[in-house]
Amino acid sequence: MESYLCIPDLQIPFEHDRALEFICYLKKHYKIKNENMICLGDETDGYFGSLFKKDPDSIYSARTEIEQTIETMKRWYAQFPLMKVAISNHGLRWQRRATDCEIPSMLMRKYEEWIQAPEGWKWQKHWVIEGSKERFMVEHGDDWGGGAHVQMALHNGMSTIAGHHHSKAVIEHFTTNNKRMWACYSGCLIDFEQFAFNYGRKHPKKPVIGATVIIDGGKMPVFVPF
Numbered sequence: 001m002e003s004y005l006c007i008p009d010l011q012i013p014f015e016h017d018r019a020l021e022f023i024c025y026l027k028k029h030y031k032i033k034n035e036n037m038i039c040l041g042d043e044t045d046g047y048f049g050s051l052f053k054k055d056p057d058s059i060y061s062a063r064t065e066i067e068q069t070i071e072t073m074k075r076w077y078a079q080f081p082l083m084k085v086a087i088s089n090h091g092l093r094w095q096r097r098a099t100d101c102e103i104p105s106m107l108m109r110k111y112e113e114w115i116q117a118p119e120g121w122k123w124q125k126h127w128v129i130e131g132s133k134e135r136f137m138v139e140h141g142d143d144w145g146g147g148a149h150v151q152m153a154l155h156n157g158m159s160t161i162a163g164h165h166h167s168k169a170v171i172e173h174f175t176t177n178n179k180r181m182w183a184c185y186s187g188c189l190i191d192f193e194q195f196a197f198n199y200g201r202k203h204p205k206k207p208v209i210g211a212t213v214i215i216d217g218g219k220m221p222v223f224v225p226f
Helices: 019-029 062-079 093-100 149-156 195-200
Strands: 004-007 037-039 083-086 121-124 127-130 135-138 159-162 169-175 180-186 210-215 220-225
Touching: 004 019, 019 062, 019 210, 083 127, 149 159, 149 169, 149 180, 169 210, 169 220, 180 210, 180 220
Parallel strands: 004 037, 037 083, 083 121, 135 159, 159 180
Antiparallel strands: 004 210, 127 135, 169 180, 210 220
């Protein structure tokens, strides 16, 4: 049956150094078609686009972070010509920074333009995937709290997969009065040793590294740890 590969938060250029290799392996192993590649958002970090205070020991400037982001993204484009991407909070960081500075959108380059995305990469807030056995929804999940995966699916009225919450790789199947659904968080593919994640050093739960493959025509999400 057709399968789908869901890539959780990369936050390039702070991604795990073998993230691309890992995703290429999963695509080949599970025989994922190009059109069934999905990114759960936060594909880039936009560290200097955030409104938070910056680490004085940063190895990047705003310019060099953007340059490295573009170079890394080009390697992902080369491997995956088609990608459905969930719009996410990190992808909107520079836009929000501009809004905070009262810069009108007509003066800003589009996100897809400055990261030099190919035509085959498309962004939406929500994606409804029509599996042969079950339809499911893809979103980033930043509108919800960390334990709200079931509520997310109930709100959407269909099985749902999200990223955003790095420390959660959760799959839960449940049945309502008239429907069976699943809800899933997919961990992340970040490099937790990077300075960009210093904010999480004292959190009791650390990032769960891996990705999710949805098999059997959309019926079965499977988390694959790195």
